[in-house]
Amino acid sequence: xxxxxxxxxxxxxxxxxxxxxxxxxxxxxxxxxxxxxxxxxxxxxxxxxxxxxxxxxxxxxxxxxxxxxxxxxxxxxxxxxxxxxxxxxxxxxxxxxxxxxxxxxxxxxxxxxxxxxxxxxxxxxxxxxxxxxxxxxxxxxxxxxxxxxxxxxxxxxxxxxxxxxxxxxxxxxxxxxxxxxxxxxxxxxxxxxxxxxxxxxxxxxxxxxxxxxxxxxxxxxxxxxxxxxxxxxxxxxxxxxxxxxxxxxxxxxxxxxxxxxxxxxxxxxxxxxxxxxxxxxxxxxxxxxxxxxxxxxxxxxxxxxxxxxxxxxxxxxxxxxxxxxxxxxxxxxxxxxxxxxxxxxxxxxxxxxxxxxxxxxxxxxxxxxxxxxxxxxxxxxxxxxxxxxxxxxxxxxxxxxxxxxxxxxxxxxxxxxxxxxxxxxxxxxxxxxxxxxxxxxxxx
Ligand code: NDP
Ligand code: 2IT
Numbered sequence: 001x002x003x004x005x006x007x008x009x010x011x012x013x014x015x016x017x018x019x020x021x022x023x024x025x026x027x028x029x030x031x032x033x034x035x036x037x038x039x040x041x042x043x044x045x046x047x048x049x050x051x052x053x054x055x056x057x058x059x060x061x062x063x064x065x066x067x068x069x070x071x072x073x074x075x076x077x078x079x080x081x082x083x084x085x086x087x088x089x090x091x092x093x094x095x096x097x098x099x100x101x102x103x104x105x106x107x108x109x110x111x112x113x114x115x116x117x118x119x120x121x122x123x124x125x126x127x128x129x130x131x132x133x134x135x136x137x138x139x140x141x142x143x144x145x146x147x148x149x150x151x152x153x154x155x156x157x158x159x160x161x162x163x164x165x166x167x168x169x170x171x172x173x174x175x176x177x178x179x180x181x182x183x184x185x186x187x188x189x190x191x192x193x194x195x196x197x198x199x200x201x202x203x204x205x206x207x208x209x210x211x212x213x214x215x216x217x218x219x220x221x222x223x224x225x226x227x228x229x230x231x232x233x234x235x236x237x238x239x240x241x242x243x244x245x246x247x248x249x250x251x252x253x254x255x256x257x258x259x260x261x262x263x264x265x266x267x268x269x270x271x272x273x274x275x276x277x278x279x280x281x282x283x284x285x286x287x288x289x290x291x292x293x294x295x296x297x298x299x300x301x302x303x304x305x306x307x308x309x310x311x312x313x314x315x316x317x318x319x320x321x322x323x324x325x326x327x328x329x330x331x332x333x334x335x336x337x338x339x340x341x342x343x344x345x346x347x348x349x350x351x352x353x354x355x356x357x358x359x360x361x362x363x364x365x366x367x368x369x370x371x372x373x374x375x376x377x378x379x380x381x382x383x384x385x386x387x388x389x390x391x392x393x394x395x396x397x398x399x400x401x402x403x404x405x406x407x408x409x410x411x412x413x414x415x416x417x418x419x420x421x422x423x424x425x426x427x428x429x430x431x432x433x434x435x436x437x438x439x440x441x442x443x444x
Contacts, residue, residue, distance in 0.1 A: 001048065003028050003035070010051050017100030019320060023107050023345060024051055026352075030427040033416040038435070044443070046435045053106065055079040058099070059149045061127055063141040065134075074098075075146050077125035079159055080106040083437040086157055087123030088113055088373060088380075090164030093171065095130040102126055104320070105164070105344055109373070111430025112366040115405050118377035123159055125150070131166045132286075143174035150175075151182045154189055156383065162191040162376050165319065168238060168283075169194055169204070188383030191376035195388070200379035202394035203372075207342065208242025209395070210371015210402050211315060211363075212250065215340045217406035218361045218422075224337075227251040232311040234258045235318030236282055236289050239342040239369065243315050244275055256306035258318060259289040263304040266296060310334040317342030325350030332358050341365035356421060367409045367426040374401045 061073040079087045089109040110122030172192045193199030229252045236257045253269035281287045293300030307327035328351035340363035355362040413425030
């Protein structure tokens with residue numbers, strides 16, 4: 001079957017799952033040069049197998065809210081590919097979650113995890129539960145019910161979930177507590193745990209720090225660095241916060257943040273004190289980014305996104321398809337030199353085309369945000385050893401991993417006729433490792 005035919009079949013077999021179609025299309029288009037060199041992948045139907053999840057689990061999540069009313073949410077876990085290791089990938093709790101979102105995330109995770117060089121397959125899960133506005137007890141009730149079913153399908157050598165949008169240390173804690181109670185074993189079934197109960201130091205920081213380490217590698221190859229650069233970040237959650245933290249450490253000035261309600265612009269830069277305010281606002285008060293504008297008397301645009309403001313570097317770190325072709329043109333007109341994706345699939349295909357055509361350095365999510373899952377992999381290693389490494393040791397390893405991901409990505413782009421195109425580089429780099437493993441393991 002040709003690549004076009006395979007894509008058509010994915011669309012027909014997964015009707016309405018537009019984000020999944022988008023993620024598959026990008027990968028299939030960019031691995032074409034690799035497939036031409038390896039006809040054995042086609043004859044053994046590696047691609048047809050790769051686009052079909054090994055297992056899809058959907059379940060009812062009933063729970064009782066504070067008023068005593070029963071609520072019913074939907075739970076998902078897509079165990080996409082385990083050719084190179086146990087399924088690994090986060091859980092997303094957000095009202096927009098449906099099967100197509102989890103499949104797109106699980107599919108991308110296969111290649112991202114392969115790029116890290118660690119032994120992790122790809123998976124993703126979540127629920128349409130909205131933690132916003134819920135009490136702590138409600139979040140706990142929900143997490144316990146979610147894990148009561150999920151516990152049958154996961155395990156430290158089978159499938160190891162972690163956080164994603166709406167799932168942080170609090171939710172991981174409630175789920176880990178329930179798992180431990182159900183199976184009567186203390187084991188590394190989840191990553192992103194608190195350091196007191198089996199978590200790795202450096203995991204909260206890992207995605208944001210890794211994103212900036214990757215950006216630094218892209219700049220370094222051009223003889224440049226982050227010092228003195230103006231940076232626009234979207235989102236204000238885990239990834240955005242620690243990307244901001246690392247930018248500050250490296251002497252860059254961050255001028256924007258956002259959430260699902262709107263965007264703030266602080267031309268003086270979000271400094272250390274303001275960063276600490278944002279962490280308290282988002283992690284403890286669980287408030288809105290608008291409150292930042294009120295606190296520091298800066299511009300707030302209701303429903304706005306950061307891409308209209310001039311910057312040297314853009315780090316989209318909120319959600320999928322948050323930066324479109326028009327935004328990319330605006331960024332380019334304002335002189336942006338590099339874009340690196342903290343979120344998964346934040347740039348639309350049209351936006352990516354603009355960046356590549358205009359020669360703007362572009363770090364795709366599978367490479368640029370792989371720091372989070374990398375340190376999750378290191379958390380799994382520490383759990384297996386029953387040891388905890390120091391923050392410095394983890395951070396050092398993270399820097400090495402991000403550098404290797406950059407090198408693999410750059411080399412593969414070059415090798416397959418697309419020098420400087422890190423989309424091709426990341427997709428081919430991840431794909432080759434998984435495809436070779438799938439060949440070696442037989443028709444499974
Ligand atoms: P958080 O829940 O901590 O933060 C998410 C942020 O994005 C919040 O500011 C949120 O605003 C905003 N956001 C969420 N949905 C939307 C939306 N539909 N429109 C506009 N803004 C939105 O999640 P993370 O920081 O962990 O995740 C951010 C992105 O990074 C996601 O794409 C995730 O898949 C990706 N990622 C996360 C990793 C991790 O380790 N956590 C690893 C690799 C990638 P609000 O508060 O209003 O909801
Ligand atoms: O998208 C991602 O890579 C994550 N949400 C982190 C996954 C993980 O298992 O740490």
